[in-house]
Amino acid sequence: MSNPFTGLISTEFKALFKDAIESLLDMDALSIACTLVYGDSKFTDCPNCVFDPILKKSSGKYKTGGDRYFTVGACPVCRGIGRFTTDVTATVYLVPVWNYKDWINWRGTTAQALALQGYVQTLSKMDTYNAIKSCKSIIIDSSLSVQHNHIFQRDGEPTPVGLGGSDFLITMWKAIA
Numbered sequence: 280m281s282n283p284f285t286g287l288i289s290t291e292f293k294a295l296f297k298d299a300i301e302s303l304l305d306m307d308a309l310s311i312a313c314t315l316v317y318g319d320s321k322f323t324d325c326p327n328c329v330f331d332p333i334l335k336k337s338s339g340k341y342k343t344g345g346d347r348y349f350t351v352g353a354c355p356v357c358r359g360i361g362r363f364t365t366d367v368t369a370t371v372y373l374v375p376v377w378n379y380k381d382w383i384n385w386r387g388t389t390a391q392a393l394a395l396q397g398y399v400q401t402l403s404k405m406d407t408y409n410a411i412k413s414c415k416s417i418i419i420d421s422s423l424s425v426q427h428n429h430i431f432q433r434d435g436e437p438t439p440v441g442l443g444g445s446d447f448l449i450t451m452w453k454a455i456a
């Protein structure tokens with residue numbers, strides 16, 4: 280007896296699937312801007328005071344054009360430190376899947392339990408693999424960061440998925456804030 284499903288998934292069908300998912304992941308489709316935060320920090324000089332490179336702190340002198348003028352004492356912006364540390368970040372476009380019933384490769388009570396613990400799944404293009412793999416955390420939907428930061432930490436490895444290939448990534452994230 281021959282298999283009735285032979286030849287059902289053709290090369291053309293796989294190409295159509297890949298094109299359809301890539302279209303959904305485009306910047307102006309279903310994906311949203313997310314901020315990847317890396318463990319590295321960079322230093323930025325205070326825009327309000329003159330930094331003293333010998334003492335490695337504020338010189339206590341107002342920098343012309345600064346935000347808040349001061350005459351004596353510590354800078355009111357950096358409080359005499361002279362520098363700010365900021366995390367190194369990158370913006371990527373991902374599709375967050377909040378509803379555990381729609382998660383790929385997760386079904387049943389395990390997925391429901393993870394959702395209650397604050398998990399989310401993301402779908403992205405394969406070219407985001409290195410960026411996702413090396414990040415410390417992610418802020419999902421950077422545009423909402425004024426109201427609330429959805430900060431998550433990667434839980435497990437990014438998993439390649441696709442229809443007969445590894446064109447996309449599924450990543451599980453656990454809420455940390």
